[in-house]
Amino acid sequence: MKLKSIRYRGIRALNASIHPYKADIPKGTTDFVIPFAEFDVGDVNLIIGENGSGKSSVIDMVRACAFPEILATLVRENPIGYCPPAYSLNFQNGHRATYSFPYVPFDLDLSIDFAGCETSFFRGGAIEQTEQDLHKYDSAKHRKLPPPFLRADQLHYRHCGHVAPVIDTQCVEELNRVRADLAGLADRSKDFKDSELRYVDGNSLIDCGDGSVKICLGDDSDVFNRIPAQSFPSGWQSYAATAAWLVTRPKYSICLIEEPEVHLHPKLQRLLLRRLLAIAEENGLQLFISTHSAALINSLGNDVHHKMSVKLFKTTNGFVVTALDLASTLDALGYKASDILQSNCVIWVEGPSDRIYLNYWIKGHNGDLVEGVHYTIMFFGGRLFRHISGAEFVEGAQEDAESVDDLISLIRINRNSAIVFDSDKSSANATLYKTKRRLQNEFGSQAWVTQGREIENYLDERLLFNSIKATHKHAMNMLQTGQWANLLEYEIAAVPNQTSQNIRTASKVKVARDYVKTHTRVDFSALDLRERITHLCDFIVRSNHYDL
Template identity: 35%
Template sequence: MVLPLENQGTGVHQVIIIAALATTYENTLVCIEEPEVNLHPILQRRLLKYLAENTSNQYVIATHSAQMLDHERANIFHLTLSSSGTQIAPATTPAEVANVCADLGYRPSDLLQANAIIWVEGPSDRTYLNHWVRQIDPGLEEGIHYSIMFYGGSLLKELSADDRIVEEFINLRRLNRNTAILIDSDRTYIGRPLNDTKKRVIREFEKSEENGLAWVTHGYTIENYVPPDILAAAIRAVHPRKGKAVPLPSSRWANPLSSVDSPNKSKIAKYVVDLWPDSMADAALKKQVNRVVQFIHRANVGLISEVH
């Protein structure tokens, strides 16, 4: 049942007013002060998505909301008050953004209170995972139904299972019970055992089948899931080599990026998802993505139907 507008909360009214007014202008600089007031984080995300996709304006938004800061198209500026007046500085690095969050009163634990958290090695994994999740369920959105965070590949490759840093990473699960992790197997042949660090992390993440999930790639790295012709086309686009063909991996246990010196994995991933068809032919990949989608649904019981 959909309630009439007069029975909706103040936040819904506010979103409609801002969206309607912004839509009446084109190619205009629009200033909005603290639009997050009265808005649930989901409505904040929906408003930003609407403004980005359905209007041609540029927006300057004064905000104290982490939801606004986390938008993929946002340029963040940090305003501070000093004896000489207001100082404005761009926040472009993770450290600078972290300083903004600290000044706004956010703690690391606040940033972990998403409905579901999926840990991946780096930005390219995030690009692939978001693309695959959308293929299975286009209604799921990062930042609303789940959040993706990076752990860095060296954590599981170079540190021992009982290292203090590994222990602290595992303990982060206490901050959010709905936590999953995607791990490159780094196997060079079928049946090669995982290292002890990866085994321990997998055990910890899968202690509760209801709230945890560990996905180990069925191949050397996540790029081995990409159809070879698509991966080769993406590599050629990002790392053109005049007169040289891109060698394809001999098997799923070979490093598919070994032919490139210092590959830009993030750019390659973006090209890949643009070239990737809507279908998902790899049965092993589809099985794992379905597990992730089911995990996200379990973490969002009662919410997904409301925001779709």
């Protein structure tokens, strides 16, 4: 049973202030009550925000419907008069659980250490109501707990920062799934790939069942070394324990996870989110995850699960709001763009359409390579050509380069860097611009200069024009064709009695999105595309120090 939406008022610091509503309160009003705030949830929900902003309050509102002993912690000791605390959980099947908290206990003989809690459960047309008095500070002193709305097997909670990982067989299985990405670990399943030899067991870790694990190290993959599981790197333990915990939850349940990034390098954080999403999709789980991790937030855009709705929320100024602008979201967390330094390989491109096509081709050539895990694509923008360098030290750039002292070395940002840019040549006899020749020399074999005019010249012209027509309804004809043509230029129908030009240029990004969405089968036959994408994928693999 999955949640659909959450309504709340006066829950800890969430929607507990009159200030956002003051402008709408008529003068002379004395009985104003703060309205409920509400947000719709998805299959996977990431909640971010500063410490104390309300992330855990969202988690606890959901958790309390199966563990009512924490209900008393959701309200202040002294609620504000115009803000009677209450919240409701609305489920996709039409069921609803509502919790209201009067200012005083129902039993007036009780001390002020108690507060009332009224529940109203709507299931299948029937309403169940209860009134209980809960101790504000000590759950052991509750007079009687409200009934749980969900069974304990329907909702599960894990705070990764408060749980000591225990490595068992399921954890070892999870580590074997990502063995190729664990530093220092051999991937036995891929040894001897050029011969008929194979290990009997391709796993790199084997659980001994007594608290120890046989492990195959990368510098000696022929033998196992037996070590205590508690001696594993803390990041391995955290990754394995969280993934193993989720995979063993019952199907179609709600799972709450706080701070899954604890002890994890950004690369492992991205792998963990990818694994959690896969488990949730496979088992029909609904996830609520609170986090401070920039790596997890960035990964949302890279891991697209078409069968699941993934939502990002941030708690700010007493409200839970949808985080539409990831840049401002990261800024609110105090992060910079430094996450790029954690990637093993960076591919520099001119703009977003190049990224769309590169991901499309990389996935078509080697589906094991994942953006955000094995490589990152970054934009430098065509206008910055004159200010970037592929030399390790800018002093090493060519002396005739533009203002050497002003150059930015992309190689120094990440040693495993490649660059892709358009030749912009209009014919086979045309020469590259001076700056592009410099970058081609500095990046050497990791510089991909398009063999045609632009990156679009690697595409099937007929299919490309179909995408132009799909995104630009007035397109009539492609203006030019061929290796050196600007394939995005098209004609529209002439307008009578008007002398304006009927030539237009299609949006690179709109066309790119439509093209890769419409044509899932990748064609590498154009120009040198197959050679270039093979070289680039091999470079990514080498940068990650293993074979895929």
